[in-house]
Amino acid sequence: MGAPLLEVKDLKVEFKRPGGVVHAVNGVNFTLEAGQSLGIVGESGSGKSVTMLSLLGLIGRTGRVVGGSAMFNGVDLVKMAPRELQDVRGRDIAVIFQDPMTSLNPIMKIGAQITESMRMRKIYSAAEAKERAIELLDRVGIPQPAKRLNDYPYQFSGGMRQRVMIALALALKPKLLIADEPTTALDVTVQAQVLDLLESLQDETGMAMIIITHDLGVATNYCDNLAVMYAGEIVEMTTVDRLVEHTSHPYALGLLNSTMEIGHGKTAIQPIPGNPPSALKVHKACPFAPRCRFKSSVCQERKPELTTVEPNHLVACFHADAVVKAAQQGDDAAAEVMLNVAQPIHA
Ligand SMILES: Nc1ncnc2c1ncn2[C@@H]1O[C@H](COP(=O)(O)OP(=O)(O)OP(=O)(O)O)[C@@H](O)[C@H]1O
Numbered sequence: 001m002g003a004p005l006l007e008v009k010d011l012k013v014e015f016k017r018p019g020g021v022v023h024a025v026n027g028v029n030f031t032l033e034a035g036q037s038l039g040i041v042g043e044s045g046s047g048k049s050v051t052m053l054s055l056l057g058l059i060g061r062t063g064r065v066v067g068g069s070a071m072f073n074g075v076d077l078v079k080m081a082p083r084e085l086q087d088v089r090g091r092d093i094a095v096i097f098q099d100p101m102t103s104l105n106p107i108m109k110i111g112a113q114i115t116e117s118m119r120m121r122k123i124y125s126a127a128e129a130k131e132r133a134i135e136l137l138d139r140v141g142i143p144q145p146a147k148r149l150n151d152y153p154y155q156f157s158g159g160m161r162q163r164v165m166i167a168l169a170l171a172l173k174p175k176l177l178i179a180d181e182p183t184t185a186l187d188v189t190v191q192a193q194v195l196d197l198l199e200s201l202q203d204e205t206g207m208a209m210i211i212i213t214h215d216l217g218v219a220t221n222y223c224d225n226l227a228v229m230y231a232g233e234i235v236e237m238t239t240v241d242r243l244v245e246h247t248s249h250p251y252a253l254g255l256l257n258s259t260m261e262i263g264h265g266k267t268a269i270q271p272i273p274g275n276p277p278s279a280l281k282v283h284k285a286c287p288f289a290p291r292c293r294f295k296s297s298v299c300q301e302r303k304p305e306l307t308t309v310e311p312n313h314l315v316a317c318f319h320a321d322a323v324v325k326a327a328q329q330g331d332d333a334a335a336e337v338m339l340n341v342a343q344p345i346h347a
């Protein structure tokens with residue numbers, strides 16, 4: 001097999017701010033094959049967006065990639081000059097955001113916005129670009145596409161604006177589409193329509209897709225693989241089926257149990273107690289330990305590495321076996337299992 005489409009190794013991103021340094025991404029590793037879809041899930045502030053935005057040079061003036069690499073199609077995105085990166089962005093990698101207005105220009109007709117990138121790169125003549133814009137709007141489900149080319153973004157509903165943004169993102173046939181909370185602002189019915197559209201577009205075009213979401217239900221329904229992030233790190237990564245059946249990190253188990261339709265208990269939502277740690281802190285021990293019912297003294301002494309437990313299944317937890325056992329036995333048994341494995345904590 002050839003090189004993956006995207007290979008991120010030990011990526012570290014920081015922000016400087018008056019109160020100190022924000023350690024937003026603390027050594028993230030993952031690979032994505034062409035045509036695959038990866039869901040990145042985790043609570044707010046876990047570093048999902050910054051991981052992806054840093055690859056595209058979109059972390060502003062205070063953000064800095066302080067370590068690692070991101071090989072995409074044979075080039076390291078992290079080392080690219082801003083102009084080169086701008087060229088990759090849009091052509092090979094497209095991004096869509098929760099709020100389409102961050103990508104759409106409110107004072108420009110959408111036809112001109114969709115054709116702009118095609119004309120700038122001189123791939124299509126003006127007439128061909130217009131034809132393709134109509135084709136794209138039609139494909140994303142905008143009725144009367146030729147007529148709507150002359151409308152401004154405010155003339156579309158939220159769901160329709162998201163479809164326009166998808167058309168814009170697909171204009172140059174990207175190899176990778178990054179969707180950052182693509183449907184969070186939409187109502188549930190429209191959410192499903194937009195996600196179904198993304199899924200069928202991915203099948204048609206063969207592009208790879210990364211969906212960043214705090215909604216595990218969305219990720220399990222629409223992705224091949226999942227990466228669970230906590231405190232700026234990936235703590236578990238595997239296929240959707242394996243994550244549900246062999247959940248091995250206590251945080252991933254907590255996320256599953258807090259999602260009614262897919263949780264192991266399948267009876268009631270069980271929220272994860274406590275709060276995520278401050279991003280100003282550098283972690284020498286397991287960052288999840290303070291919230292973890294599986295913790296033992298080692299978790300407070302050292303940080304677990306992301307380790308391969310099975311082909312295509314990586315976990316960063318000293319007690320992964322106990323978590324799997326507890327998850328498979330159901331939650332009532334979890335505490336009992338832990339009585340057997342946990343050593344006392346010396347605070
Ligand atoms: N421009 C910035 N300046 C300073 N800190 C930032 C900046 N952008 C993000 N951060 C911090 O980086 C950390 C990771 O943020 P990120 O947006 O990646 O989280 P997330 O998992 O995507 O959360 P959400 O779902 O809320 O977007 C957070 O602690 C956040 O406060």
